[in-house]
Amino acid sequence: MFRIDFNKLRFLVCDDNPHMRRILRTLLHSFGAREVYEAEDGATALEMYSHYVPDIVITDWAMPIFDGLELAQMIRQPESKGNPYAPIIMLTGHSEKRRVTVARDAGVTEFLAKPISAKGLYQRILNVVANPRPFIKTKTYFGPDRRRNTNSAYMGPERRVGEKHEVLQQPSLLDKARSSI
């Protein structure tokens, strides 16, 4: 079994709501974390990100002026001097599927919809520590691989060109029927 040594992890928490920051700090400290830096807006978080070089960023989405989505986009600059690879956990009251997609496309590593739970937060942290995904860089995207799983049942065009298969061939219905016998 594996245990996370939280006392070796450095967290940056960004949320404009002081109550939510207090809850996050309480949860992280009780997991065992010692280094938890807090910012109340995206601009301050970006400065702290460069200064403290956190291992994991936990950010809210809706904040004044410079929100969590913009923070993620600023961190995920492949040519930046800082670390563009740090895991970003988006902790937000947004609970619509399209928001998850937008966050994913901004380079967010994990999405956690409020209300917050100790279990949900722990699982997201465990996932980014134990199962990091490779990064993908395209003309329009830089961030963790948005494909979490290989879907062997996927039928359709391969949208990433130049890998093993450019187009996945759809077997005929007859072949599918035969293989299912």
Next chain:
Amino acid sequence: MAKNSAKDIEVKACATHQIITQPNPLRKVLRRVEEKDMDDPVSRAEQALADLSGEFKDWMATEVNRLSAAYVAIRNDGFTKERRDELFRAAHDIKGDAATFGFPAAAGVAESLCRVIEHAPDLEKVPAELFTHHINAILAIVHENTRLDRISVSAELSRRLRKVADDYLTQVNRDRPEHLEAILAPSIVPAE
């Protein structure tokens, strides 16, 4: 903990993209332990949250006051982007925090209010009662929540307000399919 150095980063170039891999920079924080030595950080955190819960009612009151103040500013001086955003953020924070603070029905009403603010094509044309009913409902739920017999009333109030708001939004967005789709899409958060 420092990130990996550039020499550890491997880049595989493909026609339309690059795949960038590196040794897990956080691998050093994972420690193999015997089952008997495994502690339960989640239970510990839940207990810490329970210890904090004595403050939740005051925190909730602060959130509700912020929401009321945001709406009073709009009622007195009209909508501007800043006032609209403050109202949205105040409602959105209650949507996210209220269940943690022990007021799940208030979270539901706040979600409904967020949807009105986000999807109404013209906030000036939204009936004022739609805003005031939502805000008054949140106030009532928070102030009356200590009595158990009020809990089912709170949940029913939340459901009915959501229905009224959704009916309004469906009507005013009938020519805006992208909003209509968002309004009708299910939440990723399981219902209470």
